[in-house]
Amino acid sequence: MKTCKYCGKWIEWRRDASGKAIPVDPDGTPHHRTCRAWHAHKAEQARRDREAKLVYGLVRAACTPPGENPDQLHFPF
Secondary structure (H helix, E strand, C coil): CEECCCCCCEEEEEECCCCCEEEECCCCCEHHHHCHHHHHHHHHHHHHHHHHHHHHHHHHHHHCCCCCCCCCCCCCC
């Protein structure tokens, strides 16, 4: 048995119907359903992704001259 890297509880690795390895609790419940630490990690990761997209969008809008392709970054120096 291994331990969850987010909460430290014991988990087992099993294969689902499609052959993908998934972590399960010793009682057979998929661990991602019961791991609060995993859910907190995913929420924090989503928040960081949203902030990065917001910052990237603001930087791109501020640095791209009008009439140019908005997919290309242009930094006026």
